[in-house]
Amino acid sequence: MHIRRSMTALALTGAAAGALAFGASPASAAASAITYDCTSTGQVCIYYNSSSYGYGAVFRQTSDVPNYAGRYFSAGRNGSAGAGVEVKNHAAAVDSWVASNFTVYFNSNYDCSVACQTVSAYNTVNLNANIKNNNASGRVT
Numbered sequence: 001m002h003i004r005r006s007m008t009a010l011a012l013t014g015a016a017a018g019a020l021a022f023g024a025s026p027a028s029a030a031a032s033a034i035t036y037d038c039t040s041t042g043q044v045c046i047y048y049n050s051s052s053y054g055y056g057a058v059f060r061q062t063s064d065v066p067n068y069a070g071r072y073f074s075a076g077r078n079g080s081a082g083a084g085v086e087v088k089n090h091a092a093a094v095d096s097w098v099a100s101n102f103t104v105y106f107n108s109n110y111d112c113s114v115a116c117q118t119v120s121a122y123n124t125v126n127l128n129a130n131i132k133n134n135n136a137s138g139r140v141t
Contacts (some may be wrong), residue, residue: 034124035077038097046104046138047093048073048082050126055093056081064139067108091135095124101141108136 037058038045049056057073057080065071068088075083082090096102096119104127106115115130118141127135 034095036095037076037078038095041097041099043097044102044138044140045076045095045097046073046087046091046135047078047095048085048090049078050092050132051124052126053081053092054078057083057085059087059091061138064110064137066110066137066139068136068138069108088136089133091127092132093124093126094119094138096120096122098122098140103139103141104131104135105137105139106131106134110137110139 034051034055036045038060042062044061046059046061047055047057055076055078058076058078059068059071059073068091069086071087073082073085073087073090091104094102094104099121101118101120103110103112103116103118105112107113115134117125117128117131119125126132
């Protein structure tokens with residue numbers, strides 16, 4: 001246990017030194033890093049904010065959702081900004097922990113006639129301008 005803590009402390013010190021070497025302050029380096037709310041396969045975390053704003057509140061999705069109305073963000077490991085806000089038309093980023101693609105749709109019922117964005121398996125992305133704050137449904141595709 002003591003060895004594991006020492007190795008973790010050494011790794012963190014090295015990461016901070018690396019961030020300083022590239023001109024980033026430790027605070028700004030930490031602000032851009034995601035602290036995972038999804039931690040097991042089969043989950044998708046949808047975030048209220050994009051990476052540049054620290055992600056904020058989270059909605060954990062474990063099955064397809066044809067309409068995000070009536071579903072709400074909760075405070076998570078990345079903060080509480082957006083907690084209590086409805087997920088529909090308020091999402092900015094997706095953290096996928098599924099082995100398939102995950103698609104976010106502009107319209108309810110997985111309708112891509114206006115716009116949609118597909119996130120590849122095990123990927124974390126900010127939603128594009130067509131989908132950010134214009135999300136109505138999401139499913140594994």
